[in-house]
Amino acid sequence: MKKVAIIGGGISGLYIASLLRLNSNYEIIVYEKNNSVNLEKGYGIQLSVNSIKLLNKIGFQNINFKEKFFPNKVNFYSLKDKNKICDLDISAFNESEVKYTTLQRFILIDFLTNKLPSNLINFNKKVIDIQSVSKTTKVIFEDKSSIECDYLIISDGAFSKTRSLITDKEIKPKYFNSIAVRGNIDRKYLQNIDHNNISLFLGSNLHSVVYPVNHNGYFNFVTILRKDLNNEELADYSLFDSKEFISSALLEISKQVDNNIIENLIDIKCFPIFTSTEIFQPKNKNIYIIGDAFFSFPPTFAQGASQSIEVAHELYQNFENIDDQFNKERIKRTKMIDRKSRLNYFAFHLSNPLIIFVRNLLLRYLVKNNRFINSYLGKIYKN
Template sequence: MKKKIAIIGSGISGLTLASFLKQSDDLEFIVYEKEDSLNLDEGFGIQLSVNSVSILNKIGFSQLSKNEKHHPPNLDFYSENSKKICDLDLTIFNSKIEKYTTLKRSILIRFLKEKLLTNSLIFRKRINAIEYKNERVNISFTDGSKDEVDYLVISDGIFSNSKPIIENKIFKPIYYGSSAIRIQTKNKNIFNFNNNNISLVMGPNSHLVVYPINQSNELNIVYIIRKKLENNKDVKKIFNNTIFKENKNLANCFEEASKFWPLYISSKPTKSIYQNVFYIGDAFYAFPPTLAQGASQAIESAFEIFNLIKDNHHNIQSIYFKNREERTNLIIKRSKFNYFSFHISNKILKIFRNKILKILVKNKKFINSYLGKVYKK
C-alpha cells in the first residue's frame, strides 16, 4: 500500500518536496495551500548555491531556459564609496552542470509547479486540528474537510499558521534588528561595477547586494540596514546617509522604493512532538540573509526528508532533525559573522577587515572550509 504525504504550504520547500514525491511510484502526496493561488508575479531574485542546484538538477532544472537564469562567476566586494576591495571566485565550487545560479523566485516556483498535476495542489486550505493515532495523522481543516496521511510535512514559512496548532504552543520569530528594501532595475549605470557578477557594498551598519537575475540585464538589489523602518519617511531619510550618500545614481534607483520588510529569524530549529510530522524550509528555521542560503536550505531540507521517507527509515524524525540541526547551526554561525563583518562602522576596523578580506578570498584552504562546507554538502 502506498504511503501518503500531506504537504502544507506551496513555497520553494513544499513544491520541491512535491516534485520529488511525484517521481516515486510508492508514494502519493497532496499539497495544501491557504492562499487562493500561487503567486507567480515577477517577484524578487534569489541565489542558489551548488548544493541546491545539484538537487534541482535531478528534476530537470538544468533544462530551464538559459535566458531565465544567470551564473555569476565572482562576488565583488566594495567599500561604501564604491571602491572595489577584492573579489571571490564563485566558479571554484561549480561543475559542468552545477553552477552558482541567480534567478527570479517566481521562475523557480513556476518550474516546480509545472512538475505537478493540477489535482495535487489544493488551495484555500488551513489546518484546524490534527490527531495522531496508530502512526497515522488525521488532519482537520477549517472548511470542515479532513484527510488521513502517513506523514505530514509543514512548509508554510517562518510565520507558520500550522505550527502553533500542531505543537499546541506559541512560536515567536525573533526580530533581527534590521530592515530590507528590495528593487529590480535594468539601469546598468548604478555605479562602476561588473554587471555580470554579484556586488556586495559594505557600509556602516548596512550593506547592499546587487546581482543579475537573467539574461535580460535585470538586476536585483537588496539593501539591508540595522534600523527598524516604520514608514516611508524613514525610507526616504536613509537615502541621504550611509551607502546612498556616496552613490547618487544608486539613490535615484531607490527613489520610488516604498516597500520595506523587517527581518526576522527563527528562535531555534523546530522538532515536532509527533514522530510523523516534519518541518522544512523556513518553517524549520528561517536564516539571517547574510549567507544567501534561505532558498538553498529550503531545497536541501525538502530533498532530505524525501529520501528518508522514500527509504522508509524507522526513525525518520531523529535522523532528520539531527542532520538538519547540525547543518543549520553551521550556517547560522557563518551568517551572523558575515552580518557583523559587512556592517563594521569603525574606520580602523574597516581597514583591518578589508586587508584580511583581500588575503582570505585567495586562500583556497580557508574558502573550502568557510564556504565549501556550505556550498558542497
C-alpha cells in the first residue's frame, strides 16, 4: 500500500482525498495548518458544469436542494445608465443532474469534509521542511513531528509555503492591482434585477456580481475594484479588516453601485486579489501540486473552485502515470482560462464611453452567437 500525504484541507485537497479513498492501494492522510477546516458562513461560489460532473462522482448531487441554486443566465447591466445590456444562457451546457450551480462555500467544504473519516485530517500541522529520503519524501512539521510518504500532494493555497520549500526559494503570487469586497444581502433589498439568475454589473474600473446561493433568499455580492496598493499596505494583513479601509472601499463602490445594496450588505469582507504568474512543476516525480497552489486565476471567469476540482481529478486519474502529455495538456488549459479571465477583467472595467458603446454592441451579438459560445465557454465547461 502506497502512503499519500496531502498538504492543505481546502477544496482541492479534500476532493482528491475523497477520490483516493476509493482505491485500496493508497493510504491517505490530510495535513492542515489551521485548527479546523474553514466552515465560516460567508461568501458564495459558482461551480460550472465541468466541476459539478466531477463532484457528482462522490455524491454531490445528493446535497439538500435548498442549499444550492441553479441559475440559467448571466444578466449584464451597465452601471452608468442602469440598463440591461444583454443576457447569456449558461444552461446550454447543463444536463439532467449536471447544472451550473451557486452555493455558499462552506456547504461544499462541509460536504467534502464529511466524505472523510475524522481521523484522516490532522490539524495544526504546519510544514517547515521537505526532504528526499531514498524513494520516499519526508515532511517535517513545526511541532517537530514528521512523516514519510510515497507521494506528496501540495494543496495549501496561493501562498503555498510547501511549494516554496521544494524549490528552495520563495514563490509568491502577484498582486492583481485589485481588491475584492464581498458581502451577503437579502433578496428583499435587491430591486429591478432577476432574482433567479446571476447579475453582472459593469462599471468604470470595477464590476459587481450578485447571485443567489440557496433557496432561502440569500444572495452573495462581490465587487472587484481596481486599487493601487504599495508593498507596505499589502504586507499589513490587518489593513483589510480595518473599518476605515472597508468603509473607504464601500464609499468608492457606492459612486456607481446602487446605494440600497451597499447599505444593506452584511458580513462584509475585503481582501486583495493575487494571481499566479507562472506554473511550477516539481522535479521530484512523486510530488504534485494542485488547487490554488498550482495556479491562481483572476476571479473574472468564476473558475477558481472549478479548476481546483478539475486538476485534482486529473491527478487522480493519472496517479503514478504522470507523463509529459498530461502536464502539457493541463498547462495549456490553465493558460487558456487565465487568458480569458484577464480578457474578461479588461472588458468589464472599461471607462471610455465610445469603447463601452462598442463593447456593449459586441456583447449583444456574441451572447447569441452559438459558435462563439461553444468556443469561449464550451472549451472550459466541457472537460
